[in-house]
Amino acid sequence: xxxxxxxxxxxxxxxxxxxxxxxxxxxxxxxxxxxxxxxxxxxxxxxxxxxxxxxxxxxxxxxxxxxxxxxxxxxxxxxxxxxxxxxxxxxxxxxxxxxxxxxxxxxxxxxxxxxxxxxxxxxxxxxxxxxxxxxxxxxxxxxxxxxxxxxxxxxxxxxxxxxxxxxxxxxxxxxxxxxxxxxxxxxxxxxxxxxxxxxxxxxxxxxxxxxxxxxxxxxxxxxxxxxxxxxxxxxxxxxxxxxxxxxxxxxxxxxxxxxxxxxxxxxxxxxxxxxxxxxxxxxxxxxxxxxxxxxxxxxxxxxxxxxxxxxxxxxxxxxxxxxxxxxxxxxxxxxxxxxxxxxxxxxxxxxxxxxxxxxxxxxxxxxxxxxxxxxxxxxxxxxxxxxxxxxxxxxxxxxxxxxxxxxxxxxxxxxxxx
Amino acid sequence: xxxxxxxxxxxxxxxxxxxxxxxxxxxxxxxxxxxxxxxxxxxxxxxxxxxxxxxxxxxxxxxxxxxxxxxxxxxxxxxxxxxxxxxxxxxxxxxxxxxxxxxxxxxxxxxxxxxxxxxxxxxxxxxxxxxxxxxxxxxxxxxxxxxxxxxxxxxxxxxxxxx
Numbered sequence: 001x002x003x004x005x006x007x008x009x010x011x012x013x014x015x016x017x018x019x020x021x022x023x024x025x026x027x028x029x030x031x032x033x034x035x036x037x038x039x040x041x042x043x044x045x046x047x048x049x050x051x052x053x054x055x056x057x058x059x060x061x062x063x064x065x066x067x068x069x070x071x072x073x074x075x076x077x078x079x080x081x082x083x084x085x086x087x088x089x090x091x092x093x094x095x096x097x098x099x100x101x102x103x104x105x106x107x108x109x110x111x112x113x114x115x116x117x118x119x120x121x122x123x124x125x126x127x128x129x130x131x132x133x134x135x136x137x138x139x140x141x142x143x144x145x146x147x148x149x150x151x152x153x154x155x156x157x158x159x160x161x162x163x164x165x166x167x168x169x170x171x172x173x174x175x176x177x178x179x180x181x182x183x184x185x186x187x188x189x190x191x192x193x194x195x196x197x198x199x200x201x202x203x204x205x206x207x208x209x210x211x212x213x214x215x216x217x218x219x220x221x222x223x224x225x226x227x228x229x230x231x232x233x234x235x236x237x238x239x240x241x242x243x244x245x246x247x248x249x250x251x252x253x254x255x256x257x258x259x260x261x262x263x264x265x266x267x268x269x270x271x272x273x274x275x276x277x278x279x280x281x282x283x284x285x286x287x288x289x290x291x292x293x294x295x296x297x298x299x300x301x302x303x304x305x306x307x308x309x310x311x312x313x314x315x316x317x318x319x320x321x322x323x324x325x326x327x328x329x330x331x332x333x334x335x336x337x338x339x340x341x342x343x344x345x346x347x348x349x350x351x352x353x354x355x356x357x358x359x360x361x362x363x364x365x366x367x368x369x370x371x372x373x374x375x376x377x378x379x380x381x382x383x384x385x386x387x388x389x390x391x392x393x394x395x396x397x398x399x400x401x402x403x404x405x406x407x408x409x410x411x412x413x414x415x416x417x418x
Numbered sequence: 419x420x421x422x423x424x425x426x427x428x429x430x431x432x433x434x435x436x437x438x439x440x441x442x443x444x445x446x447x448x449x450x451x452x453x454x455x456x457x458x459x460x461x462x463x464x465x466x467x468x469x470x471x472x473x474x475x476x477x478x479x480x481x482x483x484x485x486x487x488x489x490x491x492x493x494x495x496x497x498x499x500x501x502x503x504x505x506x507x508x509x510x511x512x513x514x515x516x517x518x519x520x521x522x523x524x525x526x527x528x529x530x531x532x533x534x535x536x537x538x539x540x541x542x543x544x545x546x547x548x549x550x551x552x553x554x555x556x557x558x559x560x561x562x563x564x565x566x567x568x569x570x571x572x573x574x575x576x577x578x579x580x581x
Contacts, residue, residue, distance in 0.1 A: 067551035070551040070552070072560065111443060239471045239497050240522075241523070241524055242529075361474065363474065365477060367479055388527060
């Protein structure tokens, strides 16, 4: 994307320089004042508290306090069977639940060593629902980010598109938001009839909504004024802070799990990974906008190549039998009972599996002792690392810059606090 | 390919520092003596053959029955070489403490705070070792195996008779 902004001369990122020079020369007395934003604040889409020291309107330092949405995910998982963890993962990043489902399912399958036995159709379906979720994740971030800067129309355009996509996922899974659609070894049920053409139709409509939003935002002087050169994160910081996803890529760190460590069937698709050059808010915005387009490309290719076949692994110890067998045969009923009551038996071992979530590398570190329940189910939340760097990025900015910077980091409380 | 990391580790450090290495489910891992934690991490980050410069994850596992009760688990990745490693360091259950990695990777800050919050493992020389997810008044370490799942510690006092 063409940038008129020159990163060599940041407009107002260094404390005590640039446009406050006049005030400094006048030697106006300022004193440091504590200011608390949140945990409940209209411009924070997420429950987070920021304890700031401000001097005039400049932030001197900031302490980001998270944890308001902590729901003991990791503790609860230790008491659930491997399958019962799926509903909990829905509630991690609740704007892209399918991607969490995918990440968790792949981790358990890696530990069980059945990753290559998962039917191809199931893998394609996972890619499809995952990419839809990625689009809804980015749409939410862009929509909320624009709304917080006063562009309410854009919010409606994008949220409307998100709703169409969620309706499709609702059709697949039965739930609008907490899908729990994946299972170990596959997915819970096949795609409904006529779903793929409907998806293509929705993608067309979403493109139009995105074009509208693009026209309203990308060349909008007010929007650009609050995005360009604000909240710059240096590329040198990205690796050390563990930044991934659009936030990491906006700095120029070219890392996308789908490209660098392909999983599922991603290596069969043709798509590009947008990388920023400046690492400011606008780069994060532009990266997300482009990623939505790339996800749509993946979706169209996946639908064109979607193979026929079973949608879950044929193994009575892992997958539930079809309902006709459960109700009509003794073997089906026993196997249903065993999978539900004892849980799937995952061999003892430890594994770290990672996928590209909505906000970056979503990792699952699982420890099993061979019983039906995990000993440890650790999530590596991408938001957690991405939010941590705010304590370095925000000092030097104005209070008003907190809103777009925080918005473009896209902290999702459910994932950050678990 | 990926075993470069483990071979470099075994060549550089002695058996008292690198206790065990292995590869399972496609993940390479090494068990490190806690006193060598910083030295091993610094070496892995800076050695041109390993270059594990990206901080991925740091957490703990409570292995109740072991003498060194807690395992501090670190995941690293190399941006240039695209390989990964998992490091374990066992720490004592009575007074768990290990060196902080914040000087090496600033991103370790919050992850170590979380490990402290959830398991009570102290990170020596951490710049700001406070609870992060739980509130400061919280007593105990919730992800330890001996912390009951149903235990409640409400901050707000309830009126008698309310549920």
